[in-house]
Amino acid sequence: MEKHIMSTNENQSKNLFKFLIPSLLGLLLFVIPLPYGNLFKLDGLSPINIGIGFLAELIKIIAADYLINIALVVILASAILSVISKFINIKNEFLNNILNVSPLWLTFRLLGALFIFMTVFKVGPEIIHSELTGEVVLGLLPSLLAIFLVSGFLLPLVVDFGLMDLLGTLISKYMYKLFKVPGRAAIDAISSWLGDGTLGIMITDTQYKQGFYTAKEACIISVCFSLVSLPFSTVIADQLGFMTMFVPFYLTVCLASLVCALIMPRIYPLNKFKDSTYNNVEHLKEELVPSGTNLFSFGLKKAINRASTAPSFKDIMINGCKTVIDMYLALLPLVMAWGTLALIVAEFTPFFNIISIPVVFILKLLGIPNATAAAPAVLVGFTDMFLPSIMVSGNEISQITQFIIGTLSITQLIYLTETGAVILKSDIPLKLKDLFILFIVRTLISLPVITIVAKLIFSL
Numbered sequence: 001m002e003k004h005i006m007s008t009n010e011n012q013s014k015n016l017f018k019f020l021i022p023s024l025l026g027l028l029l030f031v032i033p034l035p036y037g038n039l040f041k042l043d044g045l046s047p048i049n050i051g052i053g054f055l056a057e058l059i060k061i062i063a064a065d066y067l068i069n070i071a072l073v074v075i076l077a078s079a080i081l082s083v084i085s086k087f088i089n090i091k092n093e094f095l096n097n098i099l100n101v102s103p104l105w106l107t108f109r110l111l112g113a114l115f116i117f118m119t120v121f122k123v124g125p126e127i128i129h130s131e132l133t134g135e136v137v138l139g140l141l142p143s144l145l146a147i148f149l150v151s152g153f154l155l156p157l158v159v160d161f162g163l164m165d166l167l168g169t170l171i172s173k174y175m176y177k178l179f180k181v182p183g184r185a186a187i188d189a190i191s192s193w194l195g196d197g198t199l200g201i202m203i204t205d206t207q208y209k210q211g212f213y214t215a216k217e218a219c220i221i222s223v224c225f226s227l228v229s230l231p232f233s234t235v236i237a238d239q240l241g242f243m244t245m246f247v248p249f250y251l252t253v254c255l256a257s258l259v260c261a262l263i264m265p266r267i268y269p270l271n272k273f274k275d276s277t278y279n280n281v282e283h284l285k286e287e288l289v290p291s292g293t294n295l296f297s298f299g300l301k302k303a304i305n306r307a308s309t310a311p312s313f314k315d316i317m318i319n320g321c322k323t324v325i326d327m328y329l330a331l332l333p334l335v336m337a338w339g340t341l342a343l344i345v346a347e348f349t350p351f352f353n354i355i356s357i358p359v360v361f362i363l364k365l366l367g368i369p370n371a372t373a374a375a376p377a378v379l380v381g382f383t384d385m386f387l388p389s390i391m392v393s394g395n396e397i398s399q400i401t402q403f404i405i406g407t408l409s410i411t412q413l414i415y416l417t418e419t420g421a422v423i424l425k426s427d428i429p430l431k432l433k434d435l436f437i438l439f440i441v442r443t444l445i446s447l448p449v450i451t452i453v454a455k456l457i458f459s460l
Contacts, residue, residue, distance in 0.1 A: 075332050079112065115340045260445050269438065342383035
């Protein structure tokens with residue numbers, strides 16, 4: 001009997017440390033921002049960042065001369081291997097699922113390969129490889145290469161060892177009442193906010209496939225909580241000359257995003273999705289805390305139980321390799337193809353000028369200066385988050401209009417060159433049509449909020 005008690009205590013202690021050590025690392029990497037830019041004097045480091053963002057930036061700095069060539073090889077390999085898979089039988093199930101894709105996805109992989117080849121070697125029509133189109137997308141690829149590499153191996157620290165279970169329990173009551181999602185969604189939001197928007201989507205997709213989120217919850221989280229990161233937001237603010245007032249600039253983004261997160265889960269199209277799980281796996285709901293039970297103790301118990309079933313180091317490495325290979329071969333070609341096509345439409349056709357005619361009326365109704373010039377920038381953000389600020393960065397555009405468009409472009413959240421492509425590649429059940437509707441809904445909700453705040457700020 002005593003041996004059994006001792007054995008039980010040993011297991012509990014072992015599982016406690018199995019929770020504590022990886023979760024503390026997870027907090028440092030995914031949640032807690034530190035002044036890495038001041039600790040390591042390297043050009044290209046953000047002054048403050050979370051650990052995983054710092055590691056991604058470090059990879060970009062160290063491998064700066066190689067990342068474009070790596071992206072070129074990866075995207076060309078994806079296209080070539082996908083074509084070969086149509087003629088040979090790939091016995092490995094994992095590789096077969098990645099490479100043997102439908103004709104539509106194969107077309108985009110071939111386009112991605114063609115576009116990156118033309119952009120890197122500056123061959124073919126300039127419309128494809130110009131600094132307004134292919135060059136812009138090419139500039140995004142090193143960031144994606146780095147963030148996918150580090151997150152692919154380190155995500156288990158926050159999703160598999162109990163950290164999300166503990167924090168989710170502590171705030172679950174408030175998260176569901178306000179936003180219709182479990183408490184663990186806060187980790188997705190923090191990781192996006194301080195690290196990268198694609199990071200939050202990857203966490204959400206993983207949790208959805210494991211049964212922690214329903215389809216509806218995964219959709220809500222990916223388009224309401226996978227926020228544009230703080231470092232990216234500083235780039236937009238700097239481009240428009242608002243670094244001296246970055247605090248009100250970013251607080252405006254946060255307020256508008258909060259209003260969107262409160263409203264959007266309750267209206268179309270997010271309210272149409274069902275509370276069903278991925279492939280009908282068991283729904284691992286957040287348990288209600290029994291009355292009279294200490295909230296922290298209950299959450300800690302859940303976290304320790306989760307840690308006891310965590311994968312081994314070997315499994316983490318194997319699954320990490322699979323995740324990175326999947327993201328590289330399947331996603332990078334889509335980003336290159338869709339991003340380049342979208343930017344060609346935005347820069348070299350009157351498409352956005354035509355469809356933005358109704359937006360001119362809305363901007364004038366809200367009393368925003370330079371309404372005609374600013375209207376295309378309101379909609380072009382669906383293609384890429386940097387385009388709106390580029391379009392209104394001229395001296396002829398009013399400063400308040402630049403402020404509104406800059407904060408709006410961050411709040412809109414869904415960009416085909418980055419987060420949109422990641423969502424469509426994931427198993428989260430959002431289609432391209434849904435993303436466009438959600439982009440419009442986010443714009444309609446956040447634009448009045450941002451305009452009111454901007455007028456208050458500029459009237460002081």
